[in-house]
Each structure stands twice: as C-alpha cells, then as structure tokens.
Amino acid sequence: MLPEKITEILAAAVDGELSSRQRRAVQRLLDQNDEARRLYKQMKRDAERLNALPRQSLAPHFASRVLQSIGERPTPLPAAVGQVAQKYLPMWAIVCAAAAVMLAVSLGTYLIAVSAEQQRAAELAERNRKTAPPIVPELHPSPQNTNVAKNITER
DSSP, X not given: OOOHHHHHHHHHHHHTOOOHHHHHHHHHHHHHOHHHHHHHHHHHXXXXXXXXXXXXXXXXXXXXXXXXXXXXXXXXXXXXXXXXXXXXXXXXXXXXXXXXXXXXXXXXXXXXXXXXXXXXXXXXHHHHXXXXXXXXXXXXXXXXXXXXXXXXXXX
C-alpha cells in the first residue's frame, strides 16, 4: 500500500499537473517501485476511459428550473423554529438555565470587584508604609507611663 502523498502525486502526474522537476521524480519512482508503476498504469487507464465517455449536456434552462424549485420550498419562519425548540426543553429548564447564568455572572462580577478593592487597599498600605515616618518609641519615661508601670508591678 502506497502512502497517500505518493498516490496524490501519481494522480497529479496522470492529470498532467506536475512541474518538470516533479515529473523527473515521478519517473524515478516508477522505475524503482512496481506497486507505484501498477497504480500509475491503472490510473492512466481509468482517466482514458473517463475521457472516452460521451459528454452529456444539460437543457438550456436547467439552472433556472433548479432555482425555481428551490424557491418553491417553504422556508422555516422564526415562530416555527421557536416551537421546535420548545419541544426539546421545558420552560422550567430554560428559566433555571437563565438563572444559573445570571448567578454566575453576578458572582464573578462581585469577586472581581472585591479582588480589585483588596489590591487597591494593599497598594495604598504599601505606599503609606514607604512614605510615613517611622514610629520611634519614647526614650524618656513620662509620669503617666511610670504610674502604669507601677500599677502593673504591684499586681
């Protein structure tokens, strides 16, 4: 069994659609491969038999008759299409599907909004942390701090 690519090239050779370089390659293939040679001869015989068949001609108004018969066929109206759709899905299933889609879109929108807000808050906190002066604890004890410390140690 020859690969499909070789079969296509042999068919193109029978039809006379090859360049001179491709014709030389096909001739080398035919000289070397018996199966390719048999297939080429079979294709050549078939092409000759097809060309020998008598030509059939169509009536002068064949195309207009075809177009007329196409125009006579009824085309489905949108209402008819809707009735066909209703046969396959009950109304409750359609409503449930629409509600599920709306819920999914709403939830997705909410999650995107919350995520964006959290990201903005994190960026603001980072910016404030970089620009705010550092908080330095008092080095000198104040009278209030000493009273608090005494209360804690007394307990």
